[in-house]
Amino acid sequence: MVLPEDDSLYRAVADATCRAFRQAETILPPDIVAALRTAAGRESSAVARHELSNILENIALAEKLALPICQDTGVPVIFLTVPPHVPYSHRLLLAASEGVRRATRDVPLRPNVVSPLERKNYGDNTGPGMPSFHVSPGDILTVTVLPKGAGAENMSRLAMLLPTEKDQIPKFVAETMLIAGGRPCPPVVLGVGIGGTFDSCAALAKEALLLPIDTMDPFEQELCDAVNALGIGPMGLGGETTALAVKVRTAACHTASLPVAVNVQCWAARRSTIEVKW
Amino acid sequence: MVNRICLKTPLGDEVLSLHAGDHVTLSGIVYTARDEAHVRMMEEGIPFNPQGAAIYHCGPVIRDSRILAAGPTTSSRLNSLTGFLLDGGVRALIGKGGMGTEVAGQLRDRGVYLACTGGCAVLAASKMSLKGVFFEDLGMAEAIWIIELDSLPLVVGIDSHGNDLFADISREANKQFHIQFT
Numbered sequence: 214m215v216l217p218e219d220d221s222l223y224r225a226v227a228d229a230t231c232r233a234f235r236q237a238e239t240i241l242p243p244d245i246v247a248a249l250r251t252a253a254g255r256e257s258s259a260v261a262r263h264e265l266s267n268i269l270e271n272i273a274l275a276e277k278l279a280l281p282i283c284q285d286t287g288v289p290v291i292f293l294t295v296p297p298h299v300p301y302s303h304r305l306l307l308a309a310s311e312g313v314r315r316a317t318r319d320v321p322l323r324p325n326v327v328s329p330l331e332r333k334n335y336g337d338n339t340g341p342g343m344p345s346f347h348v349s350p351g352d353i354l355t356v357t358v359l360p361k362g363a364g365a366e367n368m369s370r371l372a373m374l375l376p377t378e379k380d381q382i383p384k385f386v387a388e389t390m391l392i393a394g395g396r397p398c399p400p401v402v403l404g405v406g407i408g409g410t411f412d413s414c415a416a417l418a419k420e421a422l423l424l425p426i427d428t429m430d431p432f433e434q435e436l437c438d439a440v441n442a443l444g445i446g447p448m449g450l451g452g453e454t455t456a457l458a459v460k461v462r463t464a465a466c467h468t469a470s471l472p473v474a475v476n477v478q479c480w481a482a483r484r485s486t487i488e489v490k491w
Numbered sequence: 492m493v494n495r496i497c498l499k500t501p502l503g504d505e506v507l508s509l510h511a512g513d514h515v516t517l518s519g520i521v522y523t524a525r526d527e528a529h530v531r532m533m534e535e536g537i538p539f540n541p542q543g544a545a546i547y548h549c550g551p552v553i554r555d556s557r558i559l560a561a562g563p564t565t566s567s568r569l570n571s572l573t574g575f576l577l578d579g580g581v582r583a584l585i586g587k588g589g590m591g592t593e594v595a596g597q598l599r600d601r602g603v604y605l606a607c608t609g610g611c612a613v614l615a616a617s618k619m620s621l622k623g624v625f626f627e628d629l630g631m632a633e634a635i636w637i638i639e640l641d642s643l644p645l646v647v648g649i650d651s652h653g654n655d656l657f658a659d660i661s662r663e664a665n666k667q668f669h670i671q672f673t
Contacts, residue, residue, distance in 0.1 A: 259493055260512060260646055260656075264608050267644065271562075271611035284552045284560035284612040321559070323552045323632055332527075334630045364565045364588070364609065384672045391668050394661050396565045396588040398609035442671055443664040448609055449588055450646065451660040481610045 222299070223308035225491035226356065230291065230312025233358040235320050237485035238281045241272050244427045245402070245457070245482045252400055252447070252454035261452030268447070268480060283481045286322035287360030289313045289344035290419065294351025306346055309356060310339045325363070347416060354489040359422060365401060365479040368393035371415055374471040382407065382473055386459065387439040389475040395449015398479035400457045402426055405436065406474040409464035414472035417462040422478050426458035433459045447480075457482075495644065501543030502582035506603050509647045511654035516642040517605065520622065521545040521585065525564055527633035529572035531626055538625040538635065541579035547607075548586030550632030551616070558619045558638065560612035563587040566604070570594055577601055585645065589657025595649050604649035606656070618643045 249272070253265040275282040291309050295301045314337040316322055326338045338344075370389045374381055386405060393401075404424075406417025429437060436459040446452025457480065466472060493514045498505065500519030509515065522539055524532070524546050532538070548569060551561035566586030573584065573594050582602040584590070587609035598604060607615065623637040649655045 259514075263493065263514065263644070263646065267608035267611045267614060271608070271614040274617065275613040278613060280613050280616075281552060281560045282612065283610040284550060284562050284616075285564070285610075286552065286560075321552060321554050323550065323560075324630065325632065367565075387668060387671065391664055394588065394664070395609075395657055396567060398587065439671060443667050445660060445664050448606065449657055449660060450606060450648070451656070451663075479610055 221491045223304055225489050226305060226308035227311040227315065229356045229487040229489045230309045230358065231315040231319065233356050233485045233487045234289070234313065234316035234322065234360065237358050237360055237483040238286055238320055238322065239279050240276050241282060241481065242484060244425045246272060248426055248457040249400070249480060252457060255453050256447070258452055260450045261447050264447035264450060281320060281322065282483065283362060284323060285362035285364065286325065287362045287483070288325055289338055290359040290361050291344045292347045292357040292359070292423065294349055294353065294355045296352055296354055299354050301348060310344060313338050313344055347420065355486055356489060357423060357484065357486040359484045362479055362481070365397035365477040368397040368477040369418070369475060371411070371472065371474040373411065374473055376469060376471050378471060383436055383439045385473055386436045386475055387443060389477065390440045390445060390455055391443060393477060394445055397477045398481070399445055399449060400447055400454040400480050402457050402478040402482045403436070403440065403459045404476040404478060405459060405461045407461060407463045407472070408466035409472060410466070411472055413464060414474045415476070417464055418474035418476035421460040421462040422476060422482065423484060424460040426460060429458055429460070433461050436461070497642070500545050502545060503543055506582050507600065507651050509603050509650050510652070511647050511650045511656045513647040515605065515645050515647060517545065517583070517585070517645055518640050518642050521547045521638050521640055523547045523549040523551065523636040523638065525550050525633050526568055526572070527629045528626055528635045529569055531629065533572070533575060537576070537579055539637070541576060541581050544581050545583040545585060546576060546581055547638065548584070551636060552612070553621065553631060553636070556621055558616045558621050561616045561619055561638070562610050562612035563607040566590050573597065589648055589655065592658065595653065595655045595658065598649055598651055599653055600651055603647055603651055605645040606648035607643070607645050615643060
């Protein structure tokens with residue numbers, strides 16, 4: 214879609230989306246880099262240290278050369294906050310999609326988005342229902358992007374636990390990484406959604422990946438410790454750090470339900486937020 | 492610094508003396524292949540000489556014939572699609588996350604699985620130059636790219652004697668899981 218030249222709001226949304234992808238894909242957030250450095254200082258095995266040293270070298274090189282940190286530049290997950298004076302319309306989403314297409318050309322991003330059954334590649338990282346949008350009301354117009362790679366996304370799980378199975382949550386979270394092993398590129402960040410419904414629980418888990426990881430509450434720390442006790446380590450080759458952090462978001466749920474979702478994120482936990490000004 | 496064993500393609504019997512956990516560097520030609528390329532090769536044949544070849548599980552980002560980002564993809568997706576390559580003489584598989592027991596068995600007395608640090612796409616690309624492509628119609632991620640490596644740092648994940656670092660770690664993780672939750 215071509216946006217009319219005089220349409221400054223929509224052009225600004227497309228620009229901000231494109232810039233957010235460029236930033237997210239090439240520069241890892243400081244809280245993630247700090248956690249990786251801490252992990253590197255903690256490992257005792259030569260293999261684990263080698264993996265983390267490659268990771269830190271790669272992050273520095275990607276930033277210096279302004280190139281994507283990982284060749285799996287992900288699928289576009291976009292969070293919009295929309296203030297009262299901005300109409301939330303189809304055009305707003307089309308503008309953000311235009312930003313994805315531009316980023317795919319300019320950064321560049323690998324064209325990852327295909328039709329689910331025919332596996333036809335759309336070539337520009339957009340398609341029916343993609344980007345995946347999360348829209349919420351806010352005070353200012355912001356675009357947050359979370360490019361999501363498949364290695365980690367494929368290891369994510371959801372369980373409809375019984376209301377009496379609250380104590381099973383740490384087991385389900387740890388079991389998710391036990392099954393995943395090295396496949397999601399650990400050390401991972403885990404976004405955990407608890408409550409809501411089958412669908413909103415998964416959204417909570419995704420949104421938990423937007424939270425800064427420099428602090429964890431006691432429950433998050435308990436989940437993180439349970440995962441790290443497995444010893445899967447960087448890239449599944451063994452070590453102290455399997456998860457950099459676990460972040461939890463909750464929502465009210467049915468008295469007969471306890472949905473739990475774990476969204477696995479690789480060490481390249483890319484995210485970026487830009488305020489749209491026009 | 493760790494001691495690294497330098498390998499160069501085409502590979503021969505030197506891979507049989509490698510052990511799981513060894514640090515190596517690989518130079519020479521490698522061929523990228525993911526799911527679609529494996530299926531195509533099974534249908535139409537391998538478009539390069541597989542004797543002593545190395546397969547890299549990777550879908551790179553390429554612009555103007557330059558490799559910009561080219562880290563490994565998850566190898567286990569190719570577990571059931573790999574046997575014909577080893578039968579054809581392929582000596583090394585490069586990827587991330589390890590492969591199944593079936594592949595570890597197929598590697599016995601023949602070849603190795605080399606673990607490349609997942610996500611380290613720019614670091615890997617800095618040691619590569621593009622030499623050509625097969626099956627370009629499969630798209631950027633799924634085509635077979637012919638890449639020349641200059642000392643890519645890798646760890647032997649599965650050796651030709653049946654040792655599998657990933658399986659060892661996974662067994663230990665299982666044990667720890669049952670200690671915690673039963």
